Amino acid sequence: MAASYVGVGRYCMRLVASSKVCKWQFLALQPSCRFHMYGRGFQKKLTEGLKVGNTALSLAFVFGGALGLYQTIKHNVRQHHAEQQFTKDSSTGLSLTLYQYKTCPFCSKVRAFLDFHSLPYEIVEVNPVLRKEIKFSSYRKVPILIGENGEKVQINDSSVIISAIKTYLVSRDKNLNKVVSYYPEMKSKDVKGKEITEYNNKYWVMLEDQDEKQYYPNKEARKEEMKWRKWVDDWLVHLISPNVYRTPREALESFDYIVREGKFGVFEGFFAKYVGAAAMFFVSKSLKSRHNLHDDVRQDLYKAVNEWIAAVGNHRPFMGGNVPNLADLAVYGVLRVMEGLEAFSDMMANTKIKTWYQRMEENIQKGQELSNKLH
The missing domain is CATH 1.10.287 (Helix Hairpins)
Known part of the structure; x- marks a missing residue:
């Protein structure tokens, strides 16, 4: 499943959540004349x-x-x-277009992956009210990634997008349509009878046997990456909404940011900012109950973030070792949507994440700079 950041009926985005990469890091260095x-x-x-x-x-x-x-x-x-x-890797002729809400944590996760890998892509900001930008799709959520390498291929769900594009990059057979077929769609109904869509293998990067050791030093590294990618989708993302809408003031601050960064009309923006903020303040309370969070939801956020840092450990800068892996990128992408909000400042001040987060920022920036240099 996927989710947007915020929502009230058809007029607001929803961040009630669920859904959803070893990497080659290249430094943009000038040739030496020494x-x-x-x-x-x-x-x-x-x-x-x-x-x-x-x-x-x-x-x-x-x-x-x-x-x-x-x-x-x-x-x-x-x-x-x-x-x-x-x-x-970049001469594959792959053209990418990302349909997104800028403040959606799942969309942010995809952008972090693409930027880190220095992959150029076009962004289409979707109007959260009419969603006319994705009227071509029966899948009505974001992110949606359209990839073209001879034919157009639509990829849904943030984790599937990341796994599929990573697989495409490392694959010897540059056939995106074939790669996407490795992640078959499954439809079912929940206890309320609502149809839900899931995807097989969504956390797997499909590697040939001879390539596996090049990207994962051992099987445990691969299992660890998959475990924490799933943890991001199943737990961390559920902590964002209750924290950014924790109080009426924080809810209004969050919606002010969402409207400013999103694609709203004048009336839609006004409605989203004030009605949406009030609604999401109460929705966040129900989310707190649904996910068994503490009355002070900051404590759950702090605990989760410190749990992540403990898993990374002191012996390596990233879970991926010297460079971020897909789990690093997923955690960073989700947390990044809180930047500029009170919840983010509190997290940085009251947890051990600051050093890791700054390392991630530096690596994402290097990827973006290299993309700009070569494209």
């Missing part, structure tokens, strides 16, 4: 050292110059490899 500089300096100083007979100084300089030259060459080789790999 090779010849090291060469000239090395020769000059070596000659001077020999002339004065200072053998110790000469040997020290030889060692230092050789080490500097080695580091320079190593840097250039790594850069060349990274740019070659990125060019290989």
